[in-house]
Amino acid sequence: MIRAQGIVTGFGALAVALLAGNVNAQPDASLGHGFAPVAGTRLFYEVKGTGPAVVLIHGGQLDCRTWDDQFTAFGQHFRVIRYDVRGYGGSFQPDLLYSDADDLAGLLDYLEVKTAHIVGLSLGGRIAIDLAVARPARVTSLTLAGPGLSGFEPPNAIETDLRMWSLVKSARDDGPSAVSELWLKDPFMAPAMEHDRLVARLRKLARENAHCWLQNPILQRPPRPSPATRLGEIKVPTLLLIGDRDVPQIKGTIETLEKGISGSRKLVIKGAGHMVNMEKPEDFNEAVLSFLRKH
Numbered sequence: 001m002i003r004a005q006g007i008v009t010g011f012g013a014l015a016v017a018l019l020a021g022n023v024n025a026q027p028d029a030s031l032g033h034g035f036a037p038v039a040g041t042r043l044f045y046e047v048k049g050t051g052p053a054v055v056l057i058h059g060g061q062l063d064c065r066t067w068d069d070q071f072t073a074f075g076q077h078f079r080v081i082r083y084d085v086r087g088y089g090g091s092f093q094p095d096l097l098y099s100d101a102d103d104l105a106g107l108l109d110y111l112e113v114k115t116a117h118i119v120g121l122s123l124g125g126r127i128a129i130d131l132a133v134a135r136p137a138r139v140t141s142l143t144l145a146g147p148g149l150s151g152f153e154p155p156n157a158i159e160t161d162l163r164m165w166s167l168v169k170s171a172r173d174d175g176p177s178a179v180s181e182l183w184l185k186d187p188f189m190a191p192a193m194e195h196d197r198l199v200a201r202l203r204k205l206a207r208e209n210a211h212c213w214l215q216n217p218i219l220q221r222p223p224r225p226s227p228a229t230r231l232g233e234i235k236v237p238t239l240l241l242i243g244d245r246d247v248p249q250i251k252g253t254i255e256t257l258e259k260g261i262s263g264s265r266k267l268v269i270k271g272a273g274h275m276v277n278m279e280k281p282e283d284f285n286e287a288v289l290s291f292l293r294k295h
Contacts, residue, residue: 035090036083038106039098044090045083045107049075052140053116054292055104056082057124059146059275061183061212062205063089066121069281070288077289081116083107085123087215089208099221101130105138117292119143121277122188122250126150129257133230134223141295142234143288144257145241146250146274151226154252163187171213179213180206191245191273198278231260237295238264241287243272243279250274265291 035042046064054074056067064082074080084091086103104127108116117140120128125147132139154160163186171179183206184193192198238261242254258266267287272279 036107036110038103038110040096041086041092041094041098041103043083043086043092043103043107045081045111046071047111048072048080049078051078052292053108053111053113054078054080055108055113055116055118056080057104057118057120057127058082058085058088059122059124060088061209062202063209065089065201065205066275066278068201070119070277070285073285074289074292078117078292081107081111081113085127087212093211094215094219097219097221099130099223100127101134101223104131105135108138114138115140117141117143117295119145119288120147121145122274123148129227129231129234130223132234132236133227136233136235139236141236141292142238143241143291144238145276145284146243146246147240147253147257149228149253149256150222151228152253152256154249156248156252160247160249168213171210176207176210180210183210187247188274191243192275192279195279198275201278202275228256231257232262234261237291239288239291240264240266241269241276241284242266243269243274243276245271245273246276247274 032048033046036045048071056064056070058064058066063084067082071080071082085100086092086098087094115138118128118131120126120143125144126149128142128144129147130150132142167179167183170182180203183189184202189202192202240254240257242250254266258264269276269280269283277284
């Protein structure tokens with residue numbers, strides 16, 4: 001979920017631009033969505049609400065629709081921005097060297113946001129940390145839910161890598177539907193699939209982002225030095241969230257972050273797996289909104 005890097009969320013808006021004959025047209029800010037030209041690509045984004053900026057960054061193999069249970073709720077108190085990371089959802093596919101942290105900084109520049117609270121899940125948590133160490137002035141606070149961490153290799157990394165490679169081979173050999181179903185049975189996703197209300201949503205998201213399994217990971221430029229060695233540089237308020245049913249790799253990451261980020265606070269949400277914001281939205285929203293209001 002963290003290493004592999006999706007086209008549907010923003011397709012309607014893109015179609016309108018194409019039909020108008022001007023894919024480079026600036027989006028109407030009053031519409032609350034558009035495509036941001038960033039570092040040689042275009043990122044689909046949506047904005048709701050007013051006040052201090054809060055950015056929601058989704059996990060891998062899915063897209064920004066995973067925040068449906070937070071987007072409107074948070075938008076009642078903040079200016080909430082959710083976007084599709086390069087290669088996911090409505091954002092364009094990577095075809096040159098890039099940095100997710102630089103993409104995020106470019107999106108903030110485009111939306112004229114100087115600093116923001118960053119909320120990241122899994123891959124999104126990794127991107128949030130990358131931004132916090134590379135461009136600390138852009139970050140007001142961090143909320144890291146089941147996050148990844150650039151440069152961190154947990155003891156069980158080989159087992160996870162082998163599972164991910166099996167998914168890549170399935171995408172190559174068996175096609176989008178097969179790899180989507182295999183992914184939804186993976187330990188990262190299986191707890192969420194136990195919720196009947198999430199099954200159709202997750203299947204749709206996984207299927208529409210299945211192409212991401214075959215993206216070239218070499219195009220992604222991680223920060224240097226590695227953020228895993230720079231956690232002491234993070235000085236902003238940091239909330240660490242994890243479901244007690246999350247995978248061992250993520251539990252190890254949380255322990256590393258708790259030790260490395262001075263003053264960070266950890267909250268365990270009982271009964272939740274990796275997709276904690278979708279599995280337990282009421283608990284997640286209460287915890288994050290309380291943290292954001294405080295800071």
